[in-house]
Amino acid sequence: MEEIKNILPKGGHVKNITRFEKIEKYPVYVEPFHVDFTGCIFLGILGNHLLNAAGNHSQKRGWGISALNETHHTWVLSRLSIEMTEMPRQHEYVEVRTWVESVMKLFTNRNFSILRPDGTPLGYARSVWAMIDMETRKPCDLLTLYDGDILNYVVSPEENICPIEGHGRFRFRNPQLVRTIDTYYSDVDINGHINSIKYIEHILDLFPRQRFERQSIRRFEIAYKAEAYMGDRLSFYTQQTEPDNDDSIDVEVRKNDEDIVCQARILFR
């Protein structure tokens, strides 16, 4: 995969856009029902805020879901990695910032920072998105879509740093089946797919109360591989990432005990 940064494709229109306009700021208030029993925001809820910030960023710049739907295209989330030094707590106000770090033919990297009102970073996130044709479900060329307008908004790592590691690789050796669940009405989104955020909830639900009493999540990574639908049975397989480290757990989710739906890694501190 060839990485192209800040290079406009043929036919692209160079706009004079400031760094300020390239970065979207999304205010978040941590609601009472959005925190866990330790008083910290649920990671799934935080993930939802990140996706909303991403949606706003695209929407305001002309390539949001509603504009895309007119041409039968949509964004698909492929990877999400969130790393927090501290979780926002009940009643806190935080700001999510998001920007496009790079654009390749079939994927774009979008980063996030999560900041206190005084600018202190609480954490960062990285994500990878593809754009697909809703009819063929095939990926589109991001470098030519809308005359490559997205390239006008790239903020290079030098301009705005995202100081967390990139997405890791998963190597499942002999993971153990730990839970199988059915999926219901509340699990699916407007497209009838199991909602990306619900996977995060179901994955964290694999851990007992004691884990969250003594540890917090330092990093959470997820790779979305295939869609599942309401009624699909999801099986959760887990392994320690390394045999002698109980603080890093890999989870593979399969539907109807066949296809891999997603893979995740949870690092506790």
Next chain:
Amino acid sequence: MEEIKNILPKGGHVKNITRFEKIEKYPVYVEPFHVDFTGCIFLGILGNHLLNAAGNHSQKRGWGISALNETHHTWVLSRLSIEMTEMPRQHEYVEVRTWVESVMKLFTNRNFSILRPDGTPLGYARSVWAMIDMETRKPCDLLTLYDGDILNYVVSPEENICPIEGHGRFRFRNPQLVRTIDTYYSDVDINGHINSIKYIEHILDLFPRQRFERQSIRRFEIAYKAEAYMGDRLSFYTQQTEPDNDDSIDVEVRKNDEDIVCQARILFR
């Protein structure tokens, strides 16, 4: 239970408060991940917005959770009935309004309206709340707490109408066990209790996709009876409210197959 409206207890300070100040307005934007596969907001998410509006109303008037916690008191939701003519859809802006309809010694009735930006009502809700002492878990006298200040904010039914029926009565005859689930990390709130909104999700998850494809929820009622905790096993029993009407379903939720945790009624249209 003696009902007292707009009567200040001994020692109460009469404030000159306008109707405008008595009613809280809470803006809601319907986020993409908050809608079901039909594009309408999940009822649980709508319920969450109502509870946030209620929290804001109390908070701004001096008897919100954080003020109460200083004196070791807290609000407890006892009943919630939501009736919608139309559900807000993805990307819609709506306004939730809430006010206190009446105050009795041990309970207060709080109402809600859900409005389009042009003022068209989409639906209404009624709720009943008690205040308890967090140590003894016993209810408190609302008429004397904070010198009965809450009575200054009562909006009578003549001033602001809530044109939906009051909370109904449940009569379980021989309900059938339809599902048993375990409860996990995502189910519990900051107090370690299964979160009021999660019950709504689990109850609606009892219905198959076909039900939501052909019908929408006209009214949803829930009565909270006892707290459940992470790890409790919840059993769901259902019956038709009346033998020959398939559109009104009663659900009783029991924990560890003994105590009743909550009871709900769902009316489909």
